[in-house]
Amino acid sequence: MCHVIVTCRSMLWTLLSIVVAFAELIAFMSADWLIGKAKPSSSEEVDNRTGGSPEPYHPTLGIYGRCTRISHMQLSRRDTLCGPYAETFSEIASGFWQATAIFLAMGIMILCAVAFVSVFTMCVQSIMKKSIFNVCGLLQGIAGLFLILGLILYPAGWGCQKAISYCGHYASAYKLGDCSLGWAFYTAIGGTILTFICAVFSAQAEIATSSDKVQEEIEEGKSLICLL
Numbered sequence: 001m002c003h004v005i006v007t008c009r010s011m012l013w014t015l016l017s018i019v020v021a022f023a024e025l026i027a028f029m030s031a032d033w034l035i036g037k038a039k040p041s042s043s044e045e046v047d048n049r050t051g052g053s054p055e056p057y058h059p060t061l062g063i064y065g066r067c068t069r070i071s072h073m074q075l076s077r078r079d080t081l082c083g084p085y086a087e088t089f090s091e092i093a094s095g096f097w098q099a100t101a102i103f104l105a106m107g108i109m110i111l112c113a114v115a116f117v118s119v120f121t122m123c124v125q126s127i128m129k130k131s132i133f134n135v136c137g138l139l140q141g142i143a144g145l146f147l148i149l150g151l152i153l154y155p156a157g158w159g160c161q162k163a164i165s166y167c168g169h170y171a172s173a174y175k176l177g178d179c180s181l182g183w184a185f186y187t188a189i190g191g192t193i194l195t196f197i198c199a200v201f202s203a204q205a206e207i208a209t210s211s212d213k214v215q216e217e218i219e220e221g222k223s224l225i226c227l228l
Contacts, residue, residue: 004122004123005122005123005125005209006122007205007208007209008208009201009204009205009207009208010121010122010133010205010208010209012201012205013118013133013198013201013202013204013205014118014119014121014122014205016194016197016198016201017111017114017115017118017136017140017198018115018118018119019194020111020115020140020191020194020195020198021108021111021112021114021115022115023187023190023191023194024104024107024108024111024147024187024188024191024192024195025108025112026184026187027184027185027187027188027191028063028101028104028105028108028184028188029062029065030062030065030182030183030184030187031060031061031062031065031066031067031082031184032060032062032067032182032183032184033060033061033062033063033154033181033182033184033185034060034061034062034158034163034166034167034176034179034180034181034182034185035058035060035179035180035181035182036058036059036060036061036166036167036178036179037058037166037167037168037177037178037179038056038057038058039056039057039058039059039069057069059166060182061162061163061166061179062184063092063097063100063101063104063154064084064085064086064092064097064101065082065083065084065085065086066082066083066084066085067080067081067082068080068081069081085162089101093157093160093161093162093163094156094157094159094160094162094163095157096153096154096156096157096160096173097153097154097157097160099149099150099153100150100151100153100154100157101150102150103146103147103149103150103153104146104147104150104151104188106143106146107143107144107145107146107147107150107195108143110139110140110142110143110146111140111143111195113139114136114139114140114143117132117136118136121133121136121205121209125209125210131206131210133202133203133205133206133209134202134203134206136202137198137199137200137201137202137203137206138199140195140196140198140199140202141195141196141199143195144192144195144196144199147188147191147192147195148192150188151185151188151189151192154185155173155174156173156174157173158171158172158173158174158175158176158177158179159171159172159173159175163177163179164177166179167179
């Protein structure tokens, strides 16, 4: 008989697991890892709102994508063109960024798998006599290690020619030059921290779903068990 067990701690762990997976996936796909140095707009461009020259813009660069403004166009949202600069894995600008992409992709795949499984933990609490929460928590810890490795290697690629073209000649490994870090990098860091929090919190979810109160509800024959 399937017992649907819902507790505050198990639901919070499930929600955090889903949020972490999506946050890391969005950050990985974003081109806003580096915000490049300001580039002047074309002298032929005119700001429709003020009639003067538009403000300089900041192109952005991701692990495999970039956003830049198309020249000789009026200042509008259509000016900005975003997409991958690397059509194949080997075209990623730096070997360090290639390693970053591998480690982040592995971590994100694990997190997405855990997020998918976490939805079913309300009904399935064990796999081969092993607590599903403990197994998922272990996987989240492994994913967190992959994410850390990727984030550590990423700044080592700031000295590649692609990064230098965005950040100036002072850019080098672990030195930003004229660039600044974008929201995607901070999101990846925040997601990594939350990944380890989820890994630790999975133990609390296990405790909550196997408590004496839950066992009493099961013995009473209830199939839907909701506890605070």
